Amino acid sequence: MTSGILRSRRPIRAAEVGLGISITVAIIAIASAIPHLPWQLLKPLTSFVARYPLLNALANAAMVANFVALQCLGFIWLERKFAGWMQARVGPMHVGWKGLLQTVADAVKLLLKEDIVPTDADKPLFALAPYLVFVPSLLTFMVLPFTSAWVGYDLPLGALFVLSISTTSILGVFAAGWGSNNKYSLLGGVRAIAQLLSYDVPLILVMLSVVMLSGTMSLTGIVTQQEKLWNIAAHPLLMIPAFLIFLICTLAEVNRAPFDLPEAESELVSGFHTEYSGMRFAFFFLAEFANNFFSAGLAVTLFFGGWLGAGLPAAVWFTLKTLCVIFLMMWIRWTLPRLRIDQMMSFCWKVLVPASMALICAAAIAGVSH
Amino acid sequence: MDTASLLVFISLGVLTLVPALFVVNSRSIVHAGFWLLPCFLGVAGLYAALEAHFFFVTQLLIYAGAILVLVLFALMLTRNAMNPTESQSNRLKPVAALVCTAFAAGSTFILVKHPWAITTDTPKPAGVQTEALGNALIQNYAVPFEVASLLLLAALIGAIVLAKSDRGPVPEPAPLADLTSGTAGGE
Numbered sequence: 001m002t003s004g005i006l007r008s009r010r011p012i013r014a015a016e017v018g019l020g021i022s023i024t025v026a027i028i029a030i031a032s033a034i035p036h037l038p039w040q041l042l043k044p045l046t047s048f049v050a051r052y053p054l055l056n057a058l059a060n061a062a063m064v065a066n067f068v069a070l071q072c073l074g075f076i077w078l079e080r081k082f083a084g085w086m087q088a089r090v091g092p093m094h095v096g097w098k099g100l101l102q103t104v105a106d107a108v109k110l111l112l113k114e115d116i117v118p119t120d121a122d123k124p125l126f127a128l129a130p131y132l133v134f135v136p137s138l139l140t141f142m143v144l145p146f147t148s149a150w151v152g153y154d155l156p157l158g159a160l161f162v163l164s165i166s167t168t169s170i171l172g173v174f175a176a177g178w179g180s181n182n183k184y185s186l187l188g189g190v191r192a193i194a195q196l197l198s199y200d201v202p203l204i205l206v207m208l209s210v211v212m213l214s215g216t217m218s219l220t221g222i223v224t225q226q227e228k229l230w231n232i233a234a235h236p237l238l239m240i241p242a243f244l245i246f247l248i249c250t251l252a253e254v255n256r257a258p259f260d261l262p263e264a265e266s267e268l269v270s271g272f273h274t275e276y277s278g279m280r281f282a283f284f285f286l287a288e289f290a291n292n293f294f295s296a297g298l299a300v301t302l303f304f305g306g307w308l309g310a311g312l313p314a315a316v317w318f319t320l321k322t323l324c325v326i327f328l329m330m331w332i333r334w335t336l337p338r339l340r341i342d343q344m345m346s347f348c349w350k351v352l353v354p355a356s357m358a359l360i361c362a363a364a365i366a367g368v369s370h
Numbered sequence: 371m372d373t374a375s376l377l378v379f380i381s382l383g384v385l386t387l388v389p390a391l392f393v394v395n396s397r398s399i400v401h402a403g404f405w406l407l408p409c410f411l412g413v414a415g416l417y418a419a420l421e422a423h424f425f426f427v428t429q430l431l432i433y434a435g436a437i438l439v440l441v442l443f444a445l446m447l448t449r450n451a452m453n454p455t456e457s458q459s460n461r462l463k464p465v466a467a468l469v470c471t472a473f474a475a476g477s478t479f480i481l482v483k484h485p486w487a488i489t490t491d492t493p494k495p496a497g498v499q500t501e502a503l504g505n506a507l508i509q510n511y512a513v514p515f516e517v518a519s520l521l522l523l524a525a526l527i528g529a530i531v532l533a534k535s536d537r538g539p540v541p542e543p544a545p546l547a548d549l550t551s552g553t554a555g556g557e
Contacts, residue, residue, distance in 0.1 A: 125404065156496035160427045167435030171407060174442055178400055186446075193443050197436070216497070 019098065027319060064141045072289040076103045079330055086334040113278035118181055121275065125179030130276070130283035132172030137290040139165045144297050145220045147307045147314035158219035159211055162298065163204055166253065169287070170196045173262065173272050176284075180275040188271025191341060192262035195252055198348045199259075203249035205356035206242050209363035210302045213238070219298075223306030230305035238362055243303045245356055247328070250295035252344070254288060256329060258336040259344060266338075296325035378419050386412030397458070403442045410434045423496035424503060 048055075077092065077100060084091025092099030117126060143158040145151040155161050170193055177189015213235060214222045222231075232239045252259040263271030273284045300306055300321040309317035339347070389408040396402040414429040493499070507515050 122398070122400070124401070128404075155423075157423050157427050157500065160424075160431065164427050164431030164435055167431065167439070168407075170435075170439050171404070171442070174439070175404065190443070190446055193439055193446075197439060197443075200435075217500070218497075 024320075024323075027316070027323075065138060068138055068141060068290045068293075069286065071293055072286050073103045073107065075289050075293065075326070076106075076285075078326075082327070082330045083334050086331075107282065110278055110282040115278045115280065116275070118275050120181045122179040122181065125175040126275075127179075127280075129172050129176035129179055130280045130287075132175055133169050134172075134283045134287045134290075136165045136169040136172075137287045137294065140294050141290070143219055144294060145223060145301060145306060146297075146318050148220060148224070150315060151220060154218060154220050157217045159207055159217045159222070159302075162219075163200070163207065166291070167196065167200055169291075172287075176276070177272040180272070182275055184268045184270075185272050185274050188262045188268050188274070191268075192255070192272060194341075194345065195255075195259065195261060198345060199249045199252040199352075202245055202348065202352040202356040203253065205353070205360055206245045206249065207302065209238065209242055209356070209359045212360070212363045212367050215367075219301050219306075223301055223308065226305040226308060230303065230308070232303045235366060238359060238366060239303055241355065242359055243299065245352055245359070246299060246302070247325075248352065250299065251329060251332065252348075254291040254295055256292070257333045258339050260338060261341050261344065292326065292329065293322065296322045296329065299325050375419065379416070382412050382415040382419060384412075385409075385415065395458075399445060400442070403438065403445060406438050406441070407434060410438065421493040422499070424500045 080102070081091040081099070092102035095101045095105045117123060140162055142153050143151065143155045143161055145154070173192040173196075174189045177185045177187075177192065180186070210222065210231065211217050213231070214225050216222060216225065226234070228234075232243060255262050261271075262268075263273065268274070273281060276284060297318070300318065304321050304325075306321075307314035307318040309321075312320075386409050389405045389412070392405040393402045393409060396405055410429065410433040414426050414434070417423075417426040417429055494502075
């Protein structure tokens with residue numbers, strides 16, 4: 001049996017490597033062309049918008065919302081292709097070139113689907129839940145620094161704000177689990193709360209150790225003080241374990257395998273979003289991919305120097321680094337099996353929390369000796 | 371106070387107080403829990419309007435993020451608390467009303483009579499504020515700070531003692547490597 005599976009596995013073809021390289025080149029080309037486009041034609045419009053603060057804020061918000069929605073289209077396609085390659089199949093192929101428009105087709109399908117509400121559902125909570133999940137993940141993009149200029153609002157306490165906003169999305173998951181009036185949903189919701197609350201503790205402690213070494217809580221400030229050397233290279237003994245703990249915690253926070261217990265489909269059907277259909281389901285999905293991009297971007301900001309880099313434009317560096325972290329997360333997701341709930345809780349409280357406590361002490365000593 | 375900040379204050383006050391009414395009146399105790407969210411957000415907004423950045427963010431983190439979730443989680447583990455047809459008052463109603471009125475009158479009296487120090491200085495930037503707060507916590511107020519942490523530690527140990535079952539040791543769960551069930555993802 002095993003040998004049969006082994007024999008059917010085909011090596012990654014040169015064409016697929018070429019596809020990956022050409023996508024990377026295309027992203028670099030598009031991003032480096034952005035400053036050279038005829039933006040001055042838009043000048044009357046931008047100066048009009050800039051004159052009114054409210055209009056300006058609305059325009060910024062619309063840009064962030066569109067970015068979140070559009071990056072989701074790309075990353076869902078990438079994730080499916082990646083899953084296909086990991087499992088020796090080709091992934092979506094039929095809609096568009098190499099299945100590139102498959103996600104667009106799926107999005108249209110989700111928009112057209114019937115919106116089903118279970119008869120005995122807690123209707124207000126059921127309706128509210130997708131937004132309670134989506135709004136926090138949208139808000140986190142407000143402080144994420146793509147470049148030194150391209151940041152929605154450079155909050156002086158950005159690192160803390162990110163943590164506080166992302167924890168509130170638990171409420172949406174809980175509302176979905178409770179409001180659906182379905183035992184699988186409720187179990188998923190309870191699991192989500194236990195998991196997110198537990199993994200928040202080491203995540204906060206690890207971010208605190210980065211903040212202690214940087215001496216600032218502003219995300220742009222954390223990037224600019226890495227100008228000489230990225231954090232991960234400046235304090236390798238501290239920051240490499242910190243990055244690993246951060247990565248594990250964010251995987252748990254965004255409910256990705258091996259920590260996708262709130263929606264474990266082999267046990268809970270689909271967990272907290274079992275009863276959702278159509279656009280409401282799409283919101284959960286959108287939030288998941290937005291969180292994914294955001295946590296990768298946050299890892300880049302904290303450990304890998306954010307937009308800093310030589311040669312290419314800053315936004316390209318940020319995107320490339322974020323893509324690398326996202327690929328790491330996809331690799332983990334499609335390689336490791338799901339943990340059991342007691343295993344993941346004891347791993348958090350018995351391994352990650354003491355380890356991150358030790359990291360804080362080490363960061364304090366390193367900070368004093370500087 | 372100019373008109374704009376007065377308007378902000380009034381709307382944030384409404385955002386805080388109207389959901390608070392719903393928290394008290396809601397028949398479903400889970401709904402009551404969720405009504406706490408706009409209430410906490412309103413208070414956070416008041417901190418933001420006062421440019422107390424650190425309090426704004428901690429209000430979000432501690433109240434909207436942690437305490438509210440804990441309240442809901444505790445509800446999940448409580449039987450008999452979920453019955454929406456149950457009476458919402460008991461026979462201590464008049465006493466409670468009396469205590470509440472006395473407390474409201476007392477706090478209103480203090481609010482009106484106390485000579486509040488009013489300053490027209492612009493608030494300091496967030497970094498300076500946070501640094502001053504941190505220094506105050508570990509210098510001037512180190513003892514109360516440590517007492518509070520001792521109290522929390524006692525609560526933690528108490529929770530463990532209460533949660534510990536009398537049924538004897540729980541069998542060890544299988545080690546991590548023993549994992550055979552479950553697949554990784556699968557959209």
